[in-house]
Amino acid sequence: MSSELSTHVETLSLHAGWRADPTTGAVAVPIYQTTSYQFRDTEQASNLFALKELGNIYTRIGNPTLDVLEQRVAALEGGAAALALASGQAASAFALQNLARAGDNVVSSTDLYGGTWNLFANTLKDQGIEVRFVDPADPEAFARATDSRTRAYYAETLPNPKLTVFPIKEVAEIGRPLGIPLIVDNTAAPILSRPLDHGAAIVVYSSTKYLGGHGNSIGGLIVDGGRFDWAAHPARQPALNTPDPSYHGAVWIEAVKPIGPVAYIIKARTTLLRDLGAAQSPFNAFLTLQGIETLPLRIERHSSNAQAVADFLIKRPEVARVIHPSQQTGEARRRADTYLKGGYGGLVGFELAAGREAGRRFIDALKLLYHVANIGDARSLAIHPASTTHSQLTAEEQQKTGVSEGYVRLSVGIEHIDDIIADLSQALDVAGTLARAA
Numbered sequence: 001m002s003s004e005l006s007t008h009v010e011t012l013s014l015h016a017g018w019r020a021d022p023t024t025g026a027v028a029v030p031i032y033q034t035t036s037y038q039f040r041d042t043e044q045a046s047n048l049f050a051l052k053e054l055g056n057i058y059t060r061i062g063n064p065t066l067d068v069l070e071q072r073v074a075a076l077e078g079g080a081a082a083l084a085l086a087s088g089q090a091a092s093a094f095a096l097q098n099l100a101r102a103g104d105n106v107v108s109s110t111d112l113y114g115g116t117w118n119l120f121a122n123t124l125k126d127q128g129i130e131v132r133f134v135d136p137a138d139p140e141a142f143a144r145a146t147d148s149r150t151r152a153y154y155a156e157t158l159p160n161p162k163l164t165v166f167p168i169k170e171v172a173e174i175g176r177p178l179g180i181p182l183i184v185d186n187t188a189a190p191i192l193s194r195p196l197d198h199g200a201a202i203v204v205y206s207s208t209k210y211l212g213g214h215g216n217s218i219g220g221l222i223v224d225g226g227r228f229d230w231a232a233h234p235a236r237q238p239a240l241n242t243p244d245p246s247y248h249g250a251v252w253i254e255a256v257k258p259i260g261p262v263a264y265i266i267k268a269r270t271t272l273l274r275d276l277g278a279a280q281s282p283f284n285a286f287l288t289l290q291g292i293e294t295l296p297l298r299i300e301r302h303s304s305n306a307q308a309v310a311d312f313l314i315k316r317p318e319v320a321r322v323i324h325p326s327q328q329t330g331e332a333r334r335r336a337d338t339y340l341k342g343g344y345g346g347l348v349g350f351e352l353a354a355g356r357e358a359g360r361r362f363i364d365a366l367k368l369l370y371h372v373a374n375i376g377d378a379r380s381l382a383i384h385p386a387s388t389t390h391s392q393l394t395a396e397e398q399q400k401t402g403v404s405e406g407y408v409r410l411s412v413g414i415e416h417i418d419d420i421i422a423d424l425s426q427a428l429d430v431a432g433t434l435a436r437a438a
């Protein structure tokens with residue numbers, strides 16, 4: 001069964017992009033651990049290089065195992081095509097570099113994963129691409145920061161640590177009439193949210209997190225929605241509308257027309273991936289496909305367990321504040337309920353009233369939860385950002401990014417909820433002794 005035969009994510013997660021190996025009948029997706037592919041003849045070889053025919057040339061640019069992963073994630077997102085990459089970082093970088101060149105700019109939400117922030121504020125800046133950060137609480141801030149060199153808007157659906165859902169439709173609608181696509185990192189909310197349905201043009205993933213789900217493979221993807229009109233404002237998107245000297249003068253919008261509305265993603269594959277080489281290994285793609293098979297079930301359990309954890313934490317005297325969409329009110333809650341369906345995801349933050357030392361004690365006392373810098377694993381994970389991921393920031397910068405001294409981030413896994421709560425409870429008892437001693 002392929003994506004044409006079902007619209008249900010439970011079915012697509014298992015079947016999109018693959019039925020069985022035509023030669024051997026193998027049902028599991030084979031790991032095509034090969035660098036290169038035998039051409040039928042010289043005519044086919046030159047057609048492949050000229051994009052007159054699509055097919056395998058060299059694994060840096062494409063591979064059959066990765067192709068299944070790409071088709072599956074594109075189907076889950078309701079997109080036209082996808083590109084798998086070595087990591088989520090490569091996906092965010094390519095998503096913007098595919099449109100913006102030196103002298104151009106991008107307007108981004110301030111609420112970002114720290115690694116993306118660094119990429120935008122430093123590395124892209126060094127490449128001459130300016131990223132203008134705006135507060136997503138006010139969607140109009142995107143319009144105010146836009147000028148004639150703005151090539152894209154960028155945001156995360158469910159950014160941590162704040163866990164305030166991004167106004168996808170509102171910002172997509174500001175950009176569309178100007179020819180500016182909204183690119184959304186949906187890493188923390190697969191299945192729960194499909195940003196393309198709300199007007200986003202491109203979706204980015206770190207598949208390292210929930211898609212893979214088992215903490216064993218770094219990977220990333222870009223999904224092209226196939227619905228954004230890149231040609232409507234040609235001056236706005238020169239990368240797709242003017243001749244590309246790196247591909248014998250191809251104008252991507254024209255060159256890709258016979259293949260479908262996928263100029264954006266074909267360009268990313270045939271130029272950025274070709275030149276920068278951030279290819280994902282076939283073995284990682286295989287493991288990520290294994291993970292995706294159970295993604296809808298896992299997300300359901302991540303969400304219900306995280307909700308139970310939020311409900312438990314709110315009653316504990318050691319906890320000053322719980323950060324979870326279910327605790328939000330007003331516009332933030334409206335956005336959460338508009339853009340997330342079927343649960344609020346697996347992330348929960350909370351603040352220990354007794355501050356930094358209590359945070360450290362809490363983490364050190366955990367027995368079941370792992371203390372790691374990751375999210376989206378089937379196992380429950382915890383981290384104290386003030387003493388780890390955000391320790392290089394000043395107290396003021398930490399506050400801006402939503403990290404207080406006593407903030408603890410949990411990525412709630414799919415273990416039995418009683419075991420998760422028992423571990424949190426005993427660790428809070430330990431952290432609480434500090435508050436009582438003080």
Ligand code: PLP
Pocket residue numbers: 087088089090092113115116156185187188205206207208218219220374375
């Ligand atoms: N985007 C988000 C929301 C993330 O949480 C992460 C990693 O933590 C990334 C992107 C980067 O992904 P990767 O670690 O696969 O490069």
